[in-house]
Amino acid sequence: MADATEQTAVVLEAVGAITERLEAEKEHLTDLDSAIGDADHGANMARGFAAARDQTADMEDADPADVVKTVGTALISEVGGASGPLYGGSIMSASSELAGGLDEAATVAFAEAYLEKLQDRGDARVGDKTMVDALVPAVHTYKKSIEEDDLPPLTALSKAVDAAERGVEFTVPLRAKKGRASYLGWRSVGHQDPGATSTLYILEELLDVAADHLEGEIDRDATSPTIPDDEPEEE
Amino acid sequence: MVGIVVVSHSEAAAEGIAEVATEMGGDARIVPAGGGPDGDVGTVAPDIEAAIREADDGDGVVVLVDLGSAVMNAEIAIEAVEDEIDARIADAPVLEGALNAAVAAASGSATVETVLEKAEEARDYRKLD
Numbered sequence: 001m002a003d004a005t006e007q008t009a010v011v012l013e014a015v016g017a018i019t020e021r022l023e024a025e026k027e028h029l030t031d032l033d034s035a036i037g038d039a040d041h042g043a044n045m046a047r048g049f050a051a052a053r054d055q056t057a058d059m060e061d062a063d064p065a066d067v068v069k070t071v072g073t074a075l076i077s078e079v080g081g082a083s084g085p086l087y088g089g090s091i092m093s094a095s096s097e098l099a100g101g102l103d104e105a106a107t108v109a110f111a112e113a114y115l116e117k118l119q120d121r122g123d124a125r126v127g128d129k130t131m132v133d134a135l136v137p138a139v140h141t142y143k144k145s146i147e148e149d150d151l152p153p154l155t156a157l158s159k160a161v162d163a164a165e166r167g168v169e170f171t172v173p174l175r176a177k178k179g180r181a182s183y184l185g186w187r188s189v190g191h192q193d194p195g196a197t198s199t200l201y202i203l204e205e206l207l208d209v210a211a212d213h214l215e216g217e218i219d220r221d222a223t224s225p226t227i228p229d230d231e232p233e234e235e
Numbered sequence: 236m237v238g239i240v241v242v243s244h245s246e247a248a249a250e251g252i253a254e255v256a257t258e259m260g261g262d263a264r265i266v267p268a269g270g271g272p273d274g275d276v277g278t279v280a281p282d283i284e285a286a287i288r289e290a291d292d293g294d295g296v297v298v299l300v301d302l303g304s305a306v307m308n309a310e311i312a313i314e315a316v317e318d319e320i321d322a323r324i325a326d327a328p329v330l331e332g333a334l335n336a337a338v339a340a341a342s343g344s345a346t347v348e349t350v351l352e353k354a355e356e357a358r359d360y361r362k363l364d
Contacts, residue, residue, distance in 0.1 A: 038276070047272070076311060080277035085307035089280075121307050180303060 007064040007102045010213055017205040019049040032194040036181035041194040048079035064102055069095035090117040104153050108146050111139045129176040131195035137163035141222045152216030161207050163222035164200045171196045237340045237350045238264040238290025241333050242283055242300045242309055246270030252330050260337025266290040278305045283312035287322050295321035295347035299333045321347050331357035
């Protein structure tokens, strides 16, 4: 992608797209959260991103990293619940990885830093029925697609979205071990995790915006073969 | 004097716990920080940060928290002030810990360490037998 101003414009577009999506999914997220949580995830996320959009509205001339950081601080202040420090704190902390601009390596570093901070703060692992269940497969798939398979970022991101979707489905049959749902014990089994779901929605919007600005193919299959077969085939 | 911040998902609970602890702690500086962004149930990192700044007079602050996001938001608040204020989270039940901390803070020789240690003793309290 081109210069900082253009990158900032794309970041602002993404913030807008995520805000609209979360507003549209507000009731659905809250329904998911009322089954196993405190029924506020939809409203909290919609309010948080609306604040992030407002607070970044006049940042067209800022560096993309500063815009992302402002999104993080807005979420910390406005989301409430555990999602504020988890989403906001992790975005704020990872934003420094974008200081040199939004190239491929920087987006991988951002994704990894975001995941690391989130796991550090929330102390959740894969299988605990949290946003980590969507995020770990997404980040790992994205990193592998870029660094090992040398795929274009757009293809890598579309595979990451597919991986996140599988992660969200994976949360349904699990018993929650972290977060408010863990207080329900076995009653949490059979319900989709709201935090994993909102993580997927955000990734889907990032993919949508990226598709308008990047070359490459959308390949929503995290398991499709991605490594060129450079070994000689056996007879 | 070591300051104390009481963090709860409920504004009323944070104020009530601070009230109970103040009765025991005499002069201790106890500041409540409770409730979400719209005054609903929740916790907000910048509110906790403001409470830490209010509670500190240079001797540091011990933060009592209830559960879940209260812990994470208190961590973010402490990171925000870490260059200026020695603030620590007590791994203790919020009400009993606040009471213990208030009593400990009122002692002339109190430090952040002694107040923290006293607050964390509340983890082992039993209510029957």
